[in-house]
Amino acid sequence: MNAPVTRWTAAGAAELADVVALRRAIHAEPEVGLHCPKTTAKLRAALDGLPLEIHESTSTTGFVAILRGGSGAKGDNGRTVLLRGDMDALPMQEETGLDFASTIPNAMHACGHDSHSAMLVGAARALCARRDELPGTVVFMFQPGEEGYHGARFMIEDGLIDIARPDAAFALHISPNMPSGMVVSRAGPLLASTDSLNFTVKGRGGHAAMPHDCVDPLPVACEIVTALNSFVARQIPVTDPAVLSITKITGGSAYNIVPGEVTMLGTLRTLSPQTREKARAGLIRVAEHVALAHGCTAEVRIDEGYPVTMNDARAIDLVRGIAEEIDAENGWRTMPAPMMGGEDFSYVLREVPGCMAFIGVAAEGSDPDTNPPLHNTKMTIDEAVMAKGIALHCAFAEAVLEGGLPQ
Incomplete structure (x- = not known):
């Protein structure tokens, strides 16, 4: 020494x-x-x-x-x-x-x-x-x-x-x-960027016994989660990865009521500015279009975290x-x-x-x-x-x- x-x-x-x-x-x-x-x-x-x-x-x-x-x-x-x-x-x-x-x-x-x-x-x-x-x-x-x-x-x-x-x-x-x-x-x-994800899926609430008279955002929110994971798995390269976790889904108030709105929270982690930008744009696109396909709307807010x-x-x-x-x-x-x-x-x-x-x-x-x-x-x-x-x-x-x- x-x-x-x-x-x-x-x-x-x-x-x-x-x-x-x-x-x-x-x-x-x-x-x-x-x-x-x-x-x-x-x-x-x-x-x-x-x-x-x-x-x-x-x-x-x-x-x-x-x-x-x-x-x-x-x-x-x-x-x-x-x-x-x-x-x-x-x-x-x-x-x-x-x-x-x-x-x-x-x-x-x-x-x-x-x-x-x-x-x-x-x-x-x-x-x-x-x-x-x-x-x-x-x-x-x-x-x-x-x-x-x-x-x-x-x-x-x-x-x-x-x-x-x-x-x-x-x-x-x-x-x-x-x-x-x-x-x-x-x-x-060494460590990833950290972005917080906020999704709001809006439909039309009503009686749970008559879902055909409603636009139920709950199954749409579930489909969005699946689609988001597919997007990351298929469009983000493993050599420059992203990690997406949806950690909270909130919606509804009773067993017999279809809610009009569902919110979801999650986090996005990436290791380069390029993948961070691509993943952000993709998450917004997927959420909005899956919601639209079912007659709902999806609003996405990404709170920028650490680089x-x-x-x-x-x-x-x-x-x-x-x-x-x-x-x-x-x-x-x-x-x-x-x-x-x-x-x-x-x-x-x-x-x-x-x-x-x-x-x-x-x-x-x-x-x-x-x-x-x-x-x-x-x-x-x-x-x-x-x-x-x-x-x-x-x-x-x-x-x-x-x-x-x-x-």
């Missing part, structure tokens, strides 16, 4: 106790959405006294903390790197039984954002301690609203990444279903090299295929080259395959892994500042 990576692994270990305490404090008081004032206050307090410029988001409680290193502090053209940690929780009732479990009803850090933001604080402390040696600028992005609220997009629209425009960006996400300490990612698409999370191959090479230096045998695994979940760090990666990686936090002796997964009420993590997460952040930042990635 070379000297720089060794330095950052030692720094991560030194920060671990304080970072664990911070993570537990955040975990006990989770907040959902774009406005997380208690979490923001804890993070700001943990950064107090460091040589950082703080710039607040105007539309969220997020903020960026900017460290101008030896070159950046002198006002020259040193590089800039962005590191992100999200801070929001999920609307779930925690069932872990931990001493520091959530004290807030129906709110839980079941996706690890408490550890993400705490690790970023540890990285900020470690990098600030070597400020004069850094040949550029580090932007620490503390972001709420990742869980469906487009927090990264709002912070970008607030101009926060333009204060010190990054040359590269990096984010780390924990996974309880990967071996402890293993770093996993891939070049190209595809697209990793830059050069950034992946940097992270892989760092992970393998830390642990040559078990430090890295290339993900064989993208996952169809979504992530709003995709907004940052649409602006700046970089990558996201997963880090395994399965506790020693547990089975990663059967551990409660992300978004589960019993999800827990191996907190010791956060030391490695701090080191990864720091080593990635230093590698970019010293010449990695941009060409």
Whole structure:
């Protein structure tokens, strides 16, 4: 292991106790959405006294903390790197039984954002301690609203990444279903775009004993579901796939009444802008024409979700090299295929080259395959892994500042 990576692994270990305490404090008081004032206050307090410029988001409680290193502090053209940690929780009732479990009803850090933001604080402390040696600028992005609220997009629209425009960006996400300490990612698409689908099928209601006097939208809605799945299976190539799930159908009020309207909800996931556009247009066309064939109408509204999370191959090479230096045998695994979940760090990666990686936090002796997964009420993590997460952040930042990635 070379000297720089060794330095950052030692720094991560030194920060671990304080970072664990911070993570537990955040975990006990989770907040959902774009406005997380208690979490923001804890993070700001943990950064107090460091040589950082703080710039607040105007539309969220997020903020960026900017460290101008030896070159950046002198006002020259040193590089800039962005590191992100999200801070929001999920609307779930925690069932872990931990001493520091959530004290807030129906709110839980079941996706690890408490550890993400705490690790970023540890990285900020470690990098600030070597400020004069850094040949550029580090932007620490503390972001709420990742869980469906487009927090990264709002912070970008607030101009926060333009204060010190990054040359590269990096984010780390924990996974309880990967071996402890293993770093996993891939070049190209990592996670899917996420669009929400809203269908309204309208007919003409009436007495269920006389359906011939009605235009029943219920069987039409069922036929639309079948037709939509056929469209995806037959017109979207498996080499650039889409996943369509209709997850809710609502209609009717009694056993003897044909409803006049049925609503359906679903989600569309894709891995490229081209397939996303083709699938959206096809879903609208199929729904409208199937409804028309039966004397109904279909209205389709697509709420645009996150873009595809697209990793830059050069950034992946940097992270892989760092992970393998830390642990040559078990430090890295290339993900064989993208996952169809979504992530709003995709907004940052649409602006700046970089990558996201997963880090395994399965506790020693547990089975990663059967551990409660992300978004589960019993999800827990191996907190010791956060030391490695701090080191990864720091080593990635230093590698970019010293010449990695941009060409």
